[in-house]
Amino acid sequence: MDTTQLQAFVEIVEQGSMSAAAERLHLTQSAVSKRLQTLEQLLGNQLLDRIGRSVQLTDAGQRLLPIARRILADLDLARQAVQHSPSQVRGALNLATSHHLGLYRLPEVLSRFTRRYPAVDLNLEFMDSEEGCDAVESGRLELAVITLPRAPSSRLITQSVWDDPLALCAAPDHPLHQTGTLDIEQLARHPAILPDRRTFTHRLIADALARAGAEPQVRMSTNYLETIKMLVSIGLGWSALPRTMLDAGVTALPLDMGIRRTLGTAVHRGRTLSAPARAFLATLGADAQSRA
Structure with missing residues (x-):
């Protein structure tokens, strides 16, 4: 063999x-x-x-x-x-991340990393956070930067990097903005646009509503938060989106459910990380510290 x-x-x-x-x-x-x-x-x-x-x-x-x-x-x-000294970081880095993280959190980190380590062959795969965890756990990918599960597999080591509070939101002219005060019962009577129920983010939102005795009426599902934002902006429903995504077209509702995600990294507990992976984690940690 x-x-x-x-x-x-x-x-x-x-x-x-x-x-x-x-x-x-x-x-x-x-x-x-x-x-x-x-x-x-x-x-x-x-x-x-x-x-x-x-x-x-x-x-x-x-x-x-x-x-x-x-x-x-x-x-x-x-x-x-064998081929390279410790000061020369090179080789392949197979990295999974979600579209949202790739658009909003990682551009500066990736730019800094590729400038500092030009000999690294970076293979970036975009996928849902759940798929990223599976890819690391199976050994197909070395590292994932994702929305972290609340109860990760025992085979994974996860590290928090960013706190990501979510806001209940809707288009400015949505009826939910016209109520003056808003409660959970009023919210639940209107259709929602949420990620698929199998995603970590959907579970966070649904669980927060369930604790208040409500269940969302899901009108549409998509795992692309940018698409959800567009659908919300044209009045098709309310959603819960990262506060960093809100703007004049999608505004926060006057009801704070305290929903927040944790964004970070996942690696396999039994895997010895390559030099590129260690360098990337160091770059990511330095960036997070600079923004703290």
Whole structure:
């Protein structure tokens, strides 16, 4: 067994097909298929089921995947340690973040990081915070900058970076702004536009209303906060958005539910972080301290 076989296996799983893995590895599809077949023969087990153009993990493949990812990650760490001195930070950094964080919190951090560490190959993947946690926990990505779950997996180490208070909000001409005083019962009678109920943010909002004995009437769901802001601004419903997003088109309602998110980082408890990951966390921490 060699690492090229493990790499082919992992890429097929992550890309979802032989052809996509071949393109990513700059190999022919037959070469990738041959590496997988050799690995399966060596292990005496079929690792993937080929169903049409897609692939699915067998039980043996599911057991091998986290081990293969760990071997490849450790090999990359060994390569960095041998080839470069500690003062030279280089190599790949696979980082997950949400669209909101990428737009509002990370631009200056990313700019400072790439200027200081130009030899780092930064692979930035945008995804929901829940997916980011899963990607780190599975070993596919090294680091996530996300909305932190209230009860993270025991396999993750999370670190708070930003406090993110949310405000109940609506368009300035929405009926909820015309009531003078506003209570939770009045709010619940109007349709809401919220993230999907599976998201950390939706749970925070729904739980805050539930504690007051109310349940939101969700008119639409989308996980892009910028889209929610647009829908709110044209009067389609109320929502709860980060206070940093409010402006003349979307204004806070006169009802404070004390809803707040914690934004921060997640890494795998059992993973030794690469030099690029450690450098990024240091850059992120320095930026947060400068804004405190």
